[in-house]
Amino acid sequence: xxxxxxxxxFQVLKTGQSMTLQCAQDMNHNSMYWYRQDPGMGLRLIYxxxxxxxxxxxxxxxxxxxxxxxxxxxxLRLESAAxxxxxxxxxxxxxxxxxxxxxxxxxxxxxSVL
Amino acid sequence: xxxxxQMEGPVTLSEEAFLTINxxxxxxxxxxxxxxxxxxxxxxQLLLKATKADDKGSNKGFEATYRKExxxxxxxxxSVQVSDSAVYFCALSxxxxxxxxxxxxxxxxxxx
Numbered sequence: 001x002x003x004x005x006x007x008x009x010f011q012v013l014k015t016g017q018s019m020t021l022q023c024a025q026d027m028n029h030n031s032m033y034w035y036r037q038d039p040g041m042g043l044r045l046i047y048x049x050x051x052x053x054x055x056x057x058x059x060x061x062x063x064x065x066x067x068x069x070x071x072x073x074x075x076l077r078l079e080s081a082a083x084x085x086x087x088x089x090x091x092x093x094x095x096x097x098x099x100x101x102x103x104x105x106x107x108x109x110x111x112s113v114l
Numbered sequence: 115x116x117x118x119x120q121m122e123g124p125v126t127l128s129e130e131a132f133l134t135i136n137x138x139x140x141x142x143x144x145x146x147x148x149x150x151x152x153x154x155x156x157x158x159q160l161l162l163k164a165t166k167a168d169d170k171g172s173n174k175g176f177e178a179t180y181r182k183e184x185x186x187x188x189x190x191x192x193s194v195q196v197s198d199s200a201v202y203f204c205a206l207s208x209x210x211x212x213x214x215x216x217x218x219x220x221x222x223x224x225x226x
Binding site: 004033035040041042043044045048058090092102103105106107108 | 150155156157158159160163203213214216217218219
């Protein structure tokens, strides 16, 4: 049972570099999400995709872009990384027919921007 | 806007102690309420949920009751174990098709 798979698990970037965080789910979920987790801030929503072909901004979208490549995959791109983007990033998915209940989370990507 | 407020941690308890983690919410409609748990090095996973007022969610000895009159969803466990050490997040779902809103999380540390 793979569930939600995120890659990479760890990444160190220099300021200004770009990278893409990958996320894939094998549960046939329509909705997918990207959150960032920071100490004392909890989880904050960056972007979400309610269904294939749609994406919407969350609470903290600045500096990020997303692509819903197909129903399985939802990637998060940092075009020009900044130290403020040092965080742990979580991808999640759910079946919206359940009123967004039971989000399934990946194991996270720990990103450091120097 | 809708929001969730949790008690700040860390909460440090001895094994077999009683646990309460407070959670209150602000919402305009009738949200569903959740507790998620994050064990070290892992993603979050659903612990329990309640979808309407007076519902009680329960799982693994943890309980929480949806109190609309006090806008609260406090997490309780009668006897904690070392294996319960984790970060606990209260969350709400405002309405169908919207993303979950999380509290800031409460770290629980249980010692033997």
